Amino acid sequence: MSPPQLPPLNDRYQYDLARVTVLRWFGVRADFPHDARYRSRMSPVNLRHAVRAIILDQDDRILLCRFDIPKPEGTSVVWAAPGGGVETGETLLTALRRELLEEVGLTLDADPPHVWHQEVIDPGHAAGYDGVINDYFLIRTASFNPRGALSDAELAAENITRLEWWRLQDITDYHGTDLFSPRDLASPLATLISSNLPDRPVPLGL
Structure with missing residues (x-):
């Protein structure tokens, strides 16, 4: 099985998304960051x-x-x-x-x-x-x-x-x-x- 495709890691929010994606691929339970205040500060997505x-x-x-x-x-x-x-x-x-x-x-x-x-x-x-x-x-x-x-x-x-x-x-x-x-x-x-x-x-x- 190929590893998951990750987004460009150009900010902290995308880094956290990538981290969770990799953890889930290895079967580790992890939640995506979804606090609205965090997202508004950190994410240009x-x-x-x-x-x-x-x-x-x-x-x-x-x-x-x-x-x-x-x-x-x-x-x-x-x-x-x-x-x-x-x-x-x-x-x-x-x-x-x-x-x-x-x-x-x-x-x-x-x-x-x-x-x-x-x-x-x-x-x-x-x-x-x-x-x-x-x-x-x-x-x-x-x-x-x-x-x-x-x-x-x-x-x-x-x-x-x-x-x-x-x-x-x-x-x-x-x-x-x-x-x-x-x-x-x-x-x-x-x-x-x-x-x-x-x-x-x-x-x-x-």
């Missing part, structure tokens, strides 16, 4: 910060958005949790509430637990950015027909073509060309469904 909702119904199905992403080689289909970018001045939960109303029509009565944290340094992962930060929150609810405030045309402008409920087993058994975000969604999702809430957000890979 332009990351898109987003919030996403792991919405599980009474049958432990997860609600996912289908993104049809145009690329030079053709359209790439990615299934990802509802959510979107954190706007200037918003807290994570304020952004989450706004995105859920816009995309799926769900109103939150309480503050959901923060269960996953993802940082990806990859210029091809989000147009106009060097990578992404996704913070995931767990929401349990009865099954519903997702219909948010955004029109179909507005959703399509964000590359969202539909929303579907997925069973964990269907994700595990899927062998088609569509991708999931994170790529190994089935693994952390299975742990989340079968275990107690994590004490701190679980770090995810690509």
Whole structure:
């Protein structure tokens, strides 16, 4: 197995990312630095910060958005949790509430637990950015027909073509060309469904 590709080590933040990448490659548990004050001081990397909702119904199905992403080689289909970018001045939960109303029509009565944290340094992962930060929150609810405030045309402008409920087993058994975000969604999702809430957000890979 080849060692992982590392980003240019031109600042402390990138050094820490590289260190964690190497440790994980050798099977050592390590968390990516994700304190916002640290990142604002130390990192010139332009990351898109987003919030996403792991919405599980009474049958432990997860609600996912289908993104049809145009690329030079053709359209790439990615299934990802509802959510979107954190706007200037918003807290994570304020952004989450706004995105859920816009995309799926769900109103939150309480503050959901923060269960996953993802940082990806990859210029091809989000147009106009060097990578992404996704913070995931767990929401349990009865099954519903997702219909948010955004029109179909507005959703399509964000590359969202539909929303579907997925069973964990269907994700595990899927062998088609569509991708999931994170790529190994089935693994952390299975742990989340079968275990107690994590004490701190679980770090995810690509």
